[in-house]
Structure formats: structure tokens, C-alpha cells
Amino acid sequence: MRNTATRLLASVALGNAALVAQAAHMVADATANAFGNPSPLLGAADRRAFQVGNSLFKANWVEAGASASGLDGLGPLFNARSCSSCHLRDGRSRPPEPQERERHGLLLRIGVHAEDGADAPHPAYGGQVQDDAQRGAKAEARVEIRYESRKGAYGDGAEFELLAPSYALSQLAYGELGDRAALGPRVAQHLVGLGLLESISDERLIELADERDTDRDGISGRAHRVTSAVTGNLTIGRFGWKATQPTVLEQVAAAFVNDIGITSPIFPAETLTTAQSTLAADQPEPEIDAKKLDRVAFYSRAIAVPAPRNLADAQVVQGRSLFTEFGCAACHVPSHVTGDVAFHPAFARIAIEPYTDLLLHDMGEGLADGKRDGDATPSEWRTPPLWGIGLIETVNGHQRLLHDGRARGLAEAVLWHGGEGERAKERFRLAPVVQREALLAFLRSL
Ligand SMILES: [Ca+2]
Ligand SMILES: [Ca+2]
Ligand SMILES: [Ca+2]
Numbered sequence: 456m457r458n459t460a461t462r463l464l465a466s467v468a469l470g471n472a473a474l475v476a477q478a479a480h481m482v483a484d485a486t487a488n489a490f491g492n493p494s495p496l497l498g499a500a501d502r503r504a505f506q507v508g509n510s511l512f513k514a515n516w517v518e519a520g521a522s523a524s525g526l527d528g529l530g531p532l533f534n535a536r537s538c539s540s541c542h543l544r545d546g547r548s549r550p551p552e553p554q555e556r557e558r559h560g561l562l563l564r565i566g567v568h569a570e571d572g573a574d575a576p577h578p579a580y581g582g583q584v585q586d587d588a589q590r591g592a593k594a595e596a597r598v599e600i601r602y603e604s605r606k607g608a609y610g611d612g613a614e615f616e617l618l619a620p621s622y623a624l625s626q627l628a629y630g631e632l633g634d635r636a637a638l639g640p641r642v643a644q645h646l647v648g649l650g651l652l653e654s655i656s657d658e659r660l661i662e663l664a665d666e667r668d669t670d671r672d673g674i675s676g677r678a679h680r681v682t683s684a685v686t687g688n689l690t691i692g693r694f695g696w697k698a699t700q701p702t703v704l705e706q707v708a709a710a711f712v713n714d715i716g717i718t719s720p721i722f723p724a725e726t727l728t729t730a731q732s733t734l735a736a737d738q739p740e741p742e743i744d745a746k747k748l749d750r751v752a753f754y755s756r757a758i759a760v761p762a763p764r765n766l767a768d769a770q771v772v773q774g775r776s777l778f779t780e781f782g783c784a785a786c787h788v789p790s791h792v793t794g795d796v797a798f799h800p801a802f803a804r805i806a807i808e809p810y811t812d813l814l815l816h817d818m819g820e821g822l823a824d825g826k827r828d829g830d831a832t833p834s835e836w837r838t839p840p841l842w843g844i845g846l847i848e849t850v851n852g853h854q855r856l857l858h859d860g861r862a863r864g865l866a867e868a869v870l871w872h873g874g875e876g877e878r879a880k881e882r883f884r885l886a887p888v889v890q891r892e893a894l895l896a897f898l899r900s901l
Contacts, residue, residue, distance in 0.1 A: 480651060480805055482759040489846045490545040490645050492759040496801040501757065508754025511747055512538045512545075516715055518589045519736060528742030530716040531592045531725065531734040532585035535559040538710065538751070541643040545758055547847045548643040549855035550600055550620070558586060561860060562714065563598055563622065564639035566826055574637065574827035579630040581728050583713045584638075592734050593628035600640075602861075607870065610885035617870060619821070620861050629730040637833075639826035640859040641696055645850070647843045649694070649703050650756030652809060654802045656794035657691050663788060663812045674785045674875050676814030679837070681829050684708070684721055693813050696858040697828040698837035703798075704752040711751075717742045756798055760807070760842050765900045774897025777890055782879035786838040788812040810841035810901070819873020822857070834874060845899040865898045866891070 482492040493505045515536045516529040535541050541548050541559055548560035563584040566574040576582045580595055588594045602618040609615065622638050660678050668675035679692035683701050692698035700706035708721035718725060718741045727735055743751075765771050778784055787810040797803040815835040823834035836858060844865070848854050854864040862868035872880035883891060 478762075478806065480648065480760055480802075480807065481762040483762040484759075485761065485764055485846060485849065487544060487850050489761040490647050490758060490843060490850055492761075494650070494757045494759045494802075496799075496805070497757055498801075501753075501799070501801075504750055504753050505757050508750040508752075508757075511751045512542075512754055516717060519738065519742075525747075528717050528738065530587075530589035531736070532588050532595060532727070532731070533716040534562050534583075534585050534587060534714045536715065538715075541714070542646055544850050545647070546645045546850040547853075547855070548860070549851070549853045550640075550642065550860040553600075558598065561598065561600070561640055561642055562586075563624075564641065564826060564828065566637050566639075567633065567635045568637055568827075572827070577632075577636055577728075579728055579730050580632075580636075581726050583726070584624065585713075585716070588734075589716075594626075595628055596624040597626045599623045599625055607884075609888070609891070611888060613888065615866070615870060617867055618861055618863070620859055629728065637824075637826040639824050639828060642855065642858065642860040644696075644839070645843050645847060646755055647758050648760040648807065648809060648840065649758070650798055650802050651760070651793055651805060651807050652693060652811070652813065652840065653703055653756060654793035654797035654805075655791050655813065656796075659791060659794070660691055660813055664814055672785065673878055674782075674816070676786060676812055676816050676838070676875075678813075679815050679829060679831055691813075692829065693837075695828075696836055696839070697831040698813060698815060699829050699831070703756045704749070707752045707755055708748060711743055711748070719743045719748050720745045721748070756802075760809075761846055763808075763842075763900050764845070765896075768896070768900070770893045770896040771900045773890075774893035774895070774900075777886070777894045778897055781882040781886070781894065784810075785879070786812055786814070786816055786876065787841055788838075808842065811838045813837060816876065817874040818871075818876055821873045822871055824859070841898065841901050843901065845901045865895050869894075 480494055480496055484492055493502050514526050517527050518529050519527050521527055550561040551558045565577045565580050565584050567577050569575050585595050601621050605617045605619050607615050622640055664677050665675055666677040679698040680689050681692040681701055683690045684705055690701045692701050694700040694706040708719045711717040711719055712722040720741050723741050789810055790808045793803055793805045795803055815831050815837055817834050818836050825833050856862040856868040862871055869883050
């Protein structure tokens with residue numbers, strides 16, 4: 456069933472390519488501002504809310520009492536002072552170079568393995584390593600990255616090299632790591648079209664899932680069931696590299712408390728462990744109120760999708776059909792129609808081409824990071840949407856891809872696919888160079 460559905464979708468995508476390129480949720484902008492436009496679906500009042508959200512997204516938070524701007528409460532522990540210092544121009548971050556001072560392009564989740572295979576927060580460092588702190592407090596640790604070369608070759612003998620990262624923590628300020636600690640490295644994603652992804656119905660995702668691979672095509676995506684911090688109900692996770700957050704609002708509130716140290720009505724307590732309890736200040740009120748939080752969530756939901764480019768180019772046309780032939784479209788599902796109910800009425804029933812199924816897939820040992828995240832095992836990752844991927848270099852000046860930024864470009868990102876993605880990866884690796892180039896040209900057009 457899954458196969459037929461995928462094929463059908465792919466052909467719909469092919470037929471409608473030109474149409475979708477003009478679609479109402481897109482903006483034709485291929486400049487460094489390509490991820491910074493308000494969705495054309497918004498009206499004038501919505502655009503003002505978008506601008507308020509934008510200014511909060513860019514604002515630098517300061518320590519409590521340091522200013523009367525309403526932007527205080529930073530820390531005591533944090534990774535960065537603003538959303539945009541990681542999501543620069545609403546785009547993709549990259550891991551730091553060894554001696555680089557700015558190190559917030561990559562953050563580390565942390566936990567410990569429990570006997571039953573579940574994950575639990577680390578007793579001394581919690582759920583995330585904060586590598587910065589307010590004055591008078593110590594940052595938790597410094598993250599060190601090492602890369603090991605892995606050589607390989609395409610079917611025609613041309614060689615390639617991949618870099619396999621490993622991570623260590625130095626300057627530990629709050630006690631030993633212990634031998635059961637698990638680290639989960641993550642780079643910041645580009646933030647286009649998230650309100651549209653949020654508006655795809657649960658039913659659609661459940662229909663795409665094939666947990667037991669009953670159609671035996673080697674692909675067994677499953678929805679990540681997570682507990683909503685707002686409703687307390689079990690729901691489908693969609694955001695983050697492991698689909699740990701069910702809504703943009705919860706993702707944004709989690710970013711505030713974990714990354715910047717700003718409490719909110721959704722997460723009213725600082726993320727301090729027992730060893731850090733002396734850092735807690737008397738601050739009974741959430742540091743960002745519901746209204747401001749909502750504006751930032753609105754902004755994060757309402758960024759326009761950049762229109763694909765060069766759709767009529769012969770190489771791009773060939774690449775688009777190879778994308779289906781190689782089996783990429785089985786996970787990077789080209790098209791959906793958003794549901795009847797959306798966070799904003801203008802986002803309902805919109806035809807979109809995000810190239811994702813928002814489901815978890817086992818991507819093999821090569822991409823496993825040793826850390827569980829909710830129900831997702833170390834090797835399971837959410838299929839990332841590919842819209843906008845061809846513009847990351849223009850916007851952010853780098854081409855680092857995958858959850859930890861290990862890939863140095865589109866080809867390396869594909870060559871890392873294993874597990875359920877192994878077969879598609881092999882089709883790409885063994886294809887003649889003209890086909891490989893066509894596939895990459897298609898990805899660059901997105
Ligand atoms: Ca705080
Ligand atoms: Ca921590
Ligand atoms: Ca299947």
C-alpha cells in the first residue's frame with residue numbers, strides 16, 4: 456500500500472511542479488534573506504504579529520535585573536542569548552571549528568542509559584549541556600569534537616571521504632560524567648514552513664507510517680508518540696531531529712528554557728540539577744509571558760517557504776525523477792495537503808511540497824548517537840524536510856548537513872544514509888556520475 460501511495464504522490468508532485476512553484480505559501484527569494492520572509496498567506500494584522508515575533512527572535516536576553524526592557528531572565532545557565540544566534544537569518548547552524556570562540560552552533564543533549572533501555576536526565580547535567588552561564592556562575596562544560604576520516608568510493612571508482620564525529624566534554628563544573636552518560640549532538644535547523652508542517656493532519660501521518668513494514672519495501676517509518684507539555688496527552692511529535700516536540704509552541708518554549716534559560720508558562724522552572732540549586736534565583740513569575748511566547752511561536756510558524764528554482768532545467772528535471780527512482784521519495788515524501796484545521800485558517804488545505812513524512816526511521820549505526828530521545832532509539836531520526844535545503848549555503852555561508860552537521864554538502868549527507876535508507880543510498884552511490892550530478896542539481900533547486 457505504502458509503495459503505491461508513494462508512487463502516486465511522486466507523480467502528483469511531478470505533474471504539479473510548475474504549479475506549486477507559484478504557490479501562495481512561497482516567496483521567490485534566493486538571497487541571503489531567503490528564510491526571513493513572512494508567509495504570503497498572512498494578512499496585514501498577522502504581519503505585524505510576525506514583526507513583533509521577529510524582533511523577539513533576534514533580541515538578546517540579559518540577566519535578571521540588568522535592564523528594564525522586559526527581556527531579562529537570561530540563565531543562570533544557557534547556550535546562547537538569542538534565538539537568532541543559533542538560527543542565524545532563520546537558518547542552519549554548523550559545528551564550531553576547533554579553536555573557534557563562538558561554539559553555540561552545536562548543542563549537546565545529555566542523559567544516562569537506564570537498565571530498561573529508557574533514557575533519563577543526567578543527575579549532574581540534566582537534559583542538555585549549557586556551555587555558558589551568567590556572571591559568577593560556571594558554564595557546565597566545554598564541548599570538544601573530533602573527526603575521523605572514512606574513505607569510500609562511488610560505483611565508477613571516484614573516491615569520497617566522510618568525517619565521523621565523536622564528542623567529549625572538558626572543564627566539567629558540576630561533577631563527574633560517570634560511565635553511563637549519553638550525548639546527543641544537534642545543529643539548529645532552518646525554520647521555513649513550520650506552521651504548514653504542523654497543519655498536516657495526524658491521520659495523514661498515521662496513514663504514511665508502516666511500522667512493521669507490511670509492504671516489505673524495507674521502509675518502516677513510525678510516528679513518534681510524545682507527551683504534550685501543554686495538554687498532558689500522548690500525541691505525535693513532529694519537530695526537532697527526533698520529532699520530540701508535538702507543536703511549534705512547545706518547541707519554542709523548550710528552546711527558551713533549555714537554550715536561553717528563560718522560563719515560560721509552559722516550562723515555569725529553570726533546568727537546574729541538585730548540584731546547581733544554589734544558582735536558582737527567587738523568580739516565581741515566568742520570565743516570558745504567554746503573549747510574547749505566542750508571538751515568537753507565531754513568527755516561527757509563519758516564515759515563508761522559498762520557491763524552488765530552475766525547475767525547467769533539464770538536469771533538475773532528470774534529478775527530480777531520479778529522486779523517486781532511487782527511493783528517496785519513500786521517506787522524503789514530496790507532497791501533502793494540510794488539514795482542515797490549522798493554527799491559522801489561511802494555513803488549512805494548502806498543497807505543499809516539503810519532502811518529508813515527519814516519521815522516525817532507523818538510519819543505521821553510522822548515524823546513531825548513543826542517546827535515546829523519548830521513544831526514539833539512538834539510530835532513529837525524523838525525515839527532515841528538504842524545502843529550502845539548496846539555499847542554506849547562500850543564507851548561512853556553509854553546507855554542513857545532518858543532525859550534527861557532519862556532512863560537508865549534499866552528496867555526503869546522502870552517503871551517510873544507512874538502515875532503512877541504505878538501499879536508496881546505494882542506488883545513488885552506484886549510479887553513473889551524470890545521474891548523481893542530476894540528483895544533486897535537483898536538491899540544490901529546492
Ligand atoms: Ca532564567
Ligand atoms: Ca544542563
Ligand atoms: Ca514499508
